[in-house]
Amino acid sequence: MTSSFGPIGDPVRNIAAPRGTGLTCRGWPQEAAYRMLQNNLDPEVAEDPDHLVVYGGTGRAARSWDAYRAMLRTLTTLGNDETMLVQSGKPVGVLRTHEWAPRVLIANSNLVPDWANWDEFRRLEHAGLTMYGQMTAGSWIYIGTQGILQGTYECFAEIARARFGGSLAGTLTITAGAGGMGGAQPLAVTMNEGVVLIVDVDEHMLRRRVDHRYLDEIAPDYATAVRRAEEAKAARIPRSVGLVGNAADVLPRLLADGVGADIVTDQTSAHDPLSYMPSDLSPEAADELRRSDPTEFTRRARASMAIHCEAMVGFMDAGAEVFDYGNSLRAEARLGGFQRAFDYPGFLPAYIRPLFCEGRGPFRWVALSGDPADIAATDRAVLEEFPDDEGLRRWIEMAGERVAFQGLPARICWLGYGERHRLGLRFNEMVRRGELTAPIVIGRDHLDSGSVASPYRETEAMLDGSDAIADWPLLNGLVNTASGATWVSIHHGGGVGIGRSIHAGQVSVADGTDLAAEKLERVLTNDPAMGVIRHVDAGYDRAAEVARERGVTIPMGDPPPAATAGARP
Numbered sequence: 001m002t003s004s005f006g007p008i009g010d011p012v013r014n015i016a017a018p019r020g021t022g023l024t025c026r027g028w029p030q031e032a033a034y035r036m037l038q039n040n041l042d043p044e045v046a047e048d049p050d051h052l053v054v055y056g057g058t059g060r061a062a063r064s065w066d067a068y069r070a071m072l073r074t075l076t077t078l079g080n081d082e083t084m085l086v087q088s089g090k091p092v093g094v095l096r097t098h099e100w101a102p103r104v105l106i107a108n109s110n111l112v113p114d115w116a117n118w119d120e121f122r123r124l125e126h127a128g129l130t131m132y133g134q135m136t137a138g139s140w141i142y143i144g145t146q147g148i149l150q151g152t153y154e155c156f157a158e159i160a161r162a163r164f165g166g167s168l169a170g171t172l173t174i175t176a177g178a179g180g181m182g183g184a185q186p187l188a189v190t191m192n193e194g195v196v197l198i199v200d201v202d203e204h205m206l207r208r209r210v211d212h213r214y215l216d217e218i219a220p221d222y223a224t225a226v227r228r229a230e231e232a233k234a235a236r237i238p239r240s241v242g243l244v245g246n247a248a249d250v251l252p253r254l255l256a257d258g259v260g261a262d263i264v265t266d267q268t269s270a271h272d273p274l275s276y277m278p279s280d281l282s283p284e285a286a287d288e289l290r291r292s293d294p295t296e297f298t299r300r301a302r303a304s305m306a307i308h309c310e311a312m313v314g315f316m317d318a319g320a321e322v323f324d325y326g327n328s329l330r331a332e333a334r335l336g337g338f339q340r341a342f343d344y345p346g347f348l349p350a351y352i353r354p355l356f357c358e359g360r361g362p363f364r365w366v367a368l369s370g371d372p373a374d375i376a377a378t379d380r381a382v383l384e385e386f387p388d389d390e391g392l393r394r395w396i397e398m399a400g401e402r403v404a405f406q407g408l409p410a411r412i413c414w415l416g417y418g419e420r421h422r423l424g425l426r427f428n429e430m431v432r433r434g435e436l437t438a439p440i441v442i443g444r445d446h447l448d449s450g451s452v453a454s455p456y457r458e459t460e461a462m463l464d465g466s467d468a469i470a471d472w473p474l475l476n477g478l479v480n481t482a483s484g485a486t487w488v489s490i491h492h493g494g495g496v497g498i499g500r501s502i503h504a505g506q507v508s509v510a511d512g513t514d515l516a517a518e519k520l521e522r523v524l525t526n527d528p529a530m531g532v533i534r535h536v537d538a539g540y541d542r543a544a545e546v547a548r549e550r551g552v553t554i555p556m557g558d559p560p561p562a563a564t565a566g567a568r569p
């Protein structure tokens, strides 16, 4: 079969990762990759599994169904001293390495800078030579919408702290895009006690969020949606209301009608102008034009994004807290002719950078057993390990109550430098003692403190102007490879699109062995250390403080008090 993505072959139906303790592969590290690749394409997890799309527009787990089958086959025979190489979703070789080496090394969507544009990417994708890996799609550690939920929750909590006295009660957030990432927004707002009106052109996407308990209701029409949202805001009752519509139509209308928004953002798939729906096309006409004339489709999408973004700036002028949520809407709107697109900030410099200075970032884990009781046990372990972290306690308790698992049971929280390895070792010990029924896989989003170069997102407005320096994610990938991660990936594109970011990820397995403990201690120390180092280098005082206090060695900075043991807690 040839699709707009290139030749991907016939879908494999009803994928679900194996559960339980029986191994198909020759060891748990290989088994973890084997299960997580399948988990990424479980229909409960993936947004469009028939096209191998996991989330984020066209973010895929494998380049073709043949490549998918070949990766699974290879993983079943891969030795404990071998490494499978994956080039943009296709297994291209198996090399003899050693037991500390990653079992899988992945490079996705990378292009030489002069060729790093959508036209060239699509030409190569159509020729079957590459695929879009997004962040956790092509690196096999997507856990459904929960993966972004905690970061989204933290982001709204930070806005609540900064502007609304610590809670979003009595506020209205307006946003769009209820996809794999964006679908976390309604629950993140209601968890912060606010009201949210979320617009999506595709009713199916909103329905999926209702089914997964991320969204309370879908309003039958515009007037009802506005009334329901305004009533809930007045009564200070947390509520999420979905509305089927195009953001480029609905947001200007809400602005013109004087609907009182307190916070406005967006998570439509704006990073890819072929994924954003132009407002003047029906879904059928859009499908046809996307195929027949992608240049014209792009022109129309950008024109709509300009209108959409202009409405957001209008809300900002009216006093709302407005921010870009990492999807490149501003950059595309500017290409569409709207000059004030960058008047509002990205969420990273606005809310997240102080966390990055402490090496704080996403830490996610998956129970390979498939048993939700294993996640409940790890939740309890988190609370015991960090008894003084009030925010973490609130999150873990709420997540336990309100998050429905998609695919293998999983959890996420944000932890800093000096914390992540403690939890990794704790989980490994729990596996060793039989307190968990099978090993745990620990990974993260590429959106982390020291793993991304992205001038429109993670590295927007760096203190020293180093936004576009892409050495950092490459070093991060090398560091995790050198430290003993189970699989390591280096990608281009991600959440903001081709030409706009380079990022790296790691996944490690806690299988209860001594070797796993040694590897976890190093990986989960060195990986967040990259965040501290990156921000020290850019001149952030807080990062320098953290390096000094927690003993991260910075050759050209102040020596850490505990002297020279390297990047160790």
Ligand code: NAD
Pocket: 047, 055, 056, 057, 058, 135, 148, 151, 176, 177, 178, 179, 180, 181, 182, 183, 199, 200, 201, 202, 205, 245, 246, 247, 248, 267, 268, 269, 270, 271, 272, 275, 276, 277, 278, 279, 304, 325, 326, 327, 328, 447, 494, 495, 496, 497
């Ligand atoms: P997705 O493809 O799963 O969903 C996008 C949604 O936008 C779809 O439901 C689609 O129907 C809707 N949409 C498209 N055009 C629209 C329009 N004009 N009006 C209303 N709805 C429209 O994507 P996702 O995984 O939810 O990611 C959303 C965006 O966020 C992407 O650009 C992604 O790259 C970016 N992203 C953000 C983060 C983050 O941390 N904030 C992380 C990764 C990705």
